[in-house]
Amino acid sequence: MGQTQNRAGVVxxxxxxxxxxxVGGGPMEDGRPVQPKLxxxxxxxxxxxxxCGGHHSTCLSESGEVWSFGRGASGELGxxxxxxxxFPKQIRALQSKVIKVISCGEHHTACVSESGVVYTWxxxxxxxxxxxxxxxxxxxxxxxxxxxxxxxxVSCGDFHTMASTSNPQQVYSWGLGLSxxxxxxxxxxxxxxxxIVDQGALVTQVACGGHHSAYILEHSGLLxxxxxxxxxxxxxxxxxxxxxxxxxxxxxxxxxxxxxxxPHHSCALLSKGRVYTWGQAGRLGHSSQGAEVDEMVPxxxxxxxxxxxxxxxxxxxxxxxxxxxxxxxxxxxxxxxGHTDLLAVPNQPTLIKMLAGKAIxxxxxxISHTIALxxxxxxxxxAALAAARSMELPVEKIDEEDEDGKPKVFTGNATxxxxxxxxxxxxxxxxxxxxxxxxxxxxxLTLAKELQDSQNRLVLLTNENSFLKRELEVMxxxxxxxxxxxxxxxxxxxxxxxxxxxxxxxxxxxxxITLAKYRTQVHxxxxxxxxxxxxxxxx
Numbered sequence: 001m002g003q004t005q006n007r008a009g010v011v012x013x014x015x016x017x018x019x020x021x022x023v024g025g026g027p028m029e030d031g032r033p034v035q036p037k038l039x040x041x042x043x044x045x046x047x048x049x050x051x052c053g054g055h056h057s058t059c060l061s062e063s064g065e066v067w068s069f070g071r072g073a074s075g076e077l078g079x080x081x082x083x084x085x086x087f088p089k090q091i092r093a094l095q096s097k098v099i100k101v102i103s104c105g106e107h108h109t110a111c112v113s114e115s116g117v118v119y120t121w122x123x124x125x126x127x128x129x130x131x132x133x134x135x136x137x138x139x140x141x142x143x144x145x146x147x148x149x150x151x152x153x154v155s156c157g158d159f160h161t162m163a164s165t166s167n168p169q170q171v172y173s174w175g176l177g178l179s180x181x182x183x184x185x186x187x188x189x190x191x192x193x194x195x196i197v198d199q200g201a202l203v204t205q206v207a208c209g210g211h212h213s214a215y216i217l218e219h220s221g222l223l224x225x226x227x228x229x230x231x232x233x234x235x236x237x238x239x240x241x242x243x244x245x246x247x248x249x250x251x252x253x254x255x256x257x258x259x260x261x262x263p264h265h266s267c268a269l270l271s272k273g274r275v276y277t278w279g280q281a282g283r284l285g286h287s288s289q290g291a292e293v294d295e296m297v298p299x300x301x302x303x304x305x306x307x308x309x310x311x312x313x314x315x316x317x318x319x320x321x322x323x324x325x326x327x328x329x330x331x332x333x334x335x336x337x338g339h340t341d342l343l344a345v346p347n348q349p350t351l352i353k354m355l356a357g358k359a360i361x362x363x364x365x366x367i368s369h370t371i372a373l374x375x376x377x378x379x380x381x382x383a384a385l386a387a388a389r390s391m392e393l394p395v396e397k398i399d400e401e402d403e404d405g406k407p408k409v410f411t412g413n414a415t416x417x418x419x420x421x422x423x424x425x426x427x428x429x430x431x432x433x434x435x436x437x438x439x440x441x442x443x444x445l446t447l448a449k450e451l452q453d454s455q456n457r458l459v460l461l462t463n464e465n466s467f468l469k470r471e472l473e474v475m476x477x478x479x480x481x482x483x484x485x486x487x488x489x490x491x492x493x494x495x496x497x498x499x500x501x502x503x504x505x506x507x508x509x510x511x512x513i514t515l516a517k518y519r520t521q522v523h524x525x526x527x528x529x530x531x532x533x534x535x536x537x538x539x
Contacts, residue, residue, distance in 0.1 A: 010039040010047055010059055011355065014369030018055040019086030020070030021369055036354045036372075041088050042067065050373050052315070052366030053104030053156070059088060064098030066091045066111065074107045075138035076122035082138065093139045094119070105156030105208070106367070110163075111140070116150030118143045118163055127191030128161050128175035134191065145192050146172065157181070157208025158263065163193065164203040164215065171196045171203055171215055180243030181213050181227030187243070196245060209233070209261030209314075215245070221255030223248045223268060231264045232296035233279030239296075250276075250298045262314035262365075268298060273308030275301045275321060282333040283317050287347040303349040304329060315365025320372075321349075326359040326379050328352045328372060 012021040013036040019025035022039045046062040056070030056077060067088040068077040075082055078091045098114040108122030108129060119140040120129040127134055130143040149165040160175030160182060172193035173182040180187055183196045202218040212227030212234055224245040225234040232239055235248040251268070258269040265279030276298040277284040285301040286292050304321065307329070311322040318332025331349045344350045359376035 009374040010042045010050055011036050011358070011360070011372045011374055012039055012057075012369065013037065014366070016086075016369070018071035019084050020052070020055050020057050020366065021371075022057065022067075022069040022086070022088045025084065025086040033368075036352070039088065047373060047375075049102070049362060050364050050371040051102055051104045052313075052364040052369060052371055053109065054106030054158070054316075054367045055369075056104060056109075057364075057366070057369070057371055058102050058104055058109065060099060060102050060111075064100065064114065066094050066099050066102060068109070074123035075136050076104070076107055076109050078109060078121045078138070078140050080139050091140065101153055103154050103156045104366075105161070106158040106210075108156055108161070110154045110156050110161055112151045112154050112163075116152070116165075118146055118151040118154050120161065126159050126176035126189045128156075128159055130161060130174045130191070130193050132191050143193060153203070153206050155206045155208040157213065157261075158210040160208055160213070162206040162208050162213055162215070164206050166202065169202045171206060173213065179211055179228035179241045181208075181211055183213060183226040183243070183245050185243050205259060207259045207261045209266070210263030212261060212266075214259045214261060214266070216256050216259055221251075221257070223251050223256040223259060225266070231280035231294045233261075233264050233266050235266060235278050235296075235298050237296045248298065258312055260312045260314040260319075262319070263316055265314060265319075266298075267312045267314050267319055269309055269312045269321075273310065273324065275304050275309050275312060277301055277319065282347055283314075283319060283331070285319065285331040285347060285349045287331075287345060292347060301349060303331075311362055313363050313365045315370065316367040318365055318370075320363045320365050320370055322360050322363050322372075324379075326357070326361065326374075326376075328355045328360050328363055330370070334368075 010022070012023060012034065014021065014033045016023060016025050016034050021034055021037070022041070023034065023037055042059060045065075047059050048062045049060045051058045051060075053070070053076060056068060056072065059067045061067075066078075067090050068079070069085045069088045070077065072079065072081065072083050072085055077085055077089070078093060079085065079089060080093070094111070097117075097119075099111045100114050102111040103109070105122070105128070108120060108124075110118060110120045112118050118130075119142050120131070121137040121140045122129070124131065124133060124135045124137060129137055129141070130145070131137065131141060132145075143163075146163065146165070149170070150167045151163050152166050154161065154163040157175070160173060160177075162171065162173045164171050171183075172195055173184065174190040174193045175182065177184065177187045177189045182190060182194070184190070184194055201220065203215045204218045206215045207213065209227070211230065212225060214223060214225045216223055223235075224247055225236070226242040226245045227234065229236070229238060229240045229242060234242055234246070235250060236242065236246060251270070254270050256268050256270055260267045262279070262283065265277065265283050268276045270276065275285075277286070278295040278298045281292040281294050284292060284295055284299070285303060286295070286299060307327070308324040309321045309329075310324050313320050315332070317334050318330060320328055320330040322328055329349045329351055331347050333346055355372065358374050359379050360372045361375045361378045362373040364371050
């Protein structure tokens with residue numbers, strides 16, 4: 001099931017420390033990340049989309065199957081265990097479902113089936129899984145409160161989740177509510193999906209970032225953002241938090257095609273292939289215009305003005321886009337995870353030369369890795385032919401245009417060769433099957449359930465500091481006077497301590513004086529008693 005004749009290839013690069021590339025794992029050698037590399041074990045499957053989480057990845061096939069790999073400490077891989085997976089492994093619990101949409105957060109994952117049911121798994125902290133509790137889930141579990149409402153899209157952030165439905169036309173959010181990222185008018189966390197009222201129309205896309213959220217209205221193409229406003233990432237011209245959805249006025253007369261959110265920056269794709277970014281400096285792609293600063297409102301990436309972009313993606317500190325010709329451009333504060341060339345200008349959009357002509361149709365960015373999908377059949381016209389020729393693949397050859405100006409297509413070979421691309425050899429297939437068999441022999445669902453509680457406690461404790469640091473950073477950005485307030489609180493606390501010490505000293509002195517008086521009085525009474533008793537004895 002799912003096998004085909006190499007329609008698409010998954011290309012990965014960046015860090016493989018947790019196995020998130022699907023090509024093995026381990027720390028980077030000499031600090032050098034993995035260069036763009038094909039995931040051999042997926043070559044025989046027709047992959048439709050790829051997604052990056054914080055340190056894990058998923059691949060979705062045309063037939064609705066899902067593979068996951070990378071870090072699994074919170075159960076985000078959905079394999080019924082808490083182990084890292086260094087090679088793609090199919091999620092068996094979803095084998096009976098046809099999955100259409102999938103999204104990865106930093107520690108959890110969600111998907112939507114063909115029947116409109118949303119499933120979530122991974123870390124349950126803050127209620128981000130939507131099951132009414134904060135417990136982790138190591139296997140995909142249906143969000144019961146949304147069953148029957150036909151979910152069309154889902155997005156996982158670092159600490160929350162959003163989904164859109166077509167019947168009724170609604171947007172739901174759940175998880176951590178700090179800074180208003182749920183769009184519900186407050187900062188309370190929700191453990192089950194709650195409707196965001198007054199979205200006005202059918203939503204084509206929902207997107208969750210680290211601390212903010214967004215969605216696009218279908219007919220108007222309006223972009224609505226809400227949540228934390230640090231670095232100006234909401235695009236409203238301020239750093240203030242927004243508790244309810246608010247239209248991005250910079251696009252009032254435009255139609256937004258796609259939105260991508262990082263922890264502290266945002267990227268939008270508009271009609272005619274234009275790309276706009278805003279938020280935290282160092283990952284916006286405006287370095288060609290001089291030193292980059294935080295952008296409070298969307299600003300066009302002028303370095304991409306000469307290309308037609310069809311898809312955008314935001315990682316933790318880098319961005320990547322795909323053009324109509326199948327090329328990938330990337331930029332950000334870390335060259336290794338983005339455009340792979342260590343000699344390139346870090347925050348300047350740069351063409352990834354190793355992927356030139358490789359027919360890339362989708363790209364997804366994580367914290368320290370990137371995944372792209374190569375599929376020459378999705379490209380049209382001469383771009384597809386050029387890409388196929390560069391990869392030496394058999395394609396439908398484009399010869400000339402018909403009367404309507406459309407290209408004529410006839411079956412042929414772009415490289416004058418009829419031999420199809422070879423499937424992975426027996427040795428590679430046996431190695432992959434051996435890896436699967438070993439995993440099933442070592443792990444059982446019962447053992448994983450018994451270890452889950454203790455593992456959850458360890459994970460929560462080890463990640464608590466990281467969570468608090470991130471939220472503190474946001475608070476500092478949103479409230480510039482936070483340092484002054486903290487200093488005032490410290491002075492007030494010190495004054496209170498000194499006052500308490502003074503009062504304690506006074507009380508101690510009073511007790512000492514009282515004790516001394518009591519001792520003096522006792523001695524005096526004893527002396528008098530002795531004087532009275534002596535004559536009596538003498539008598």
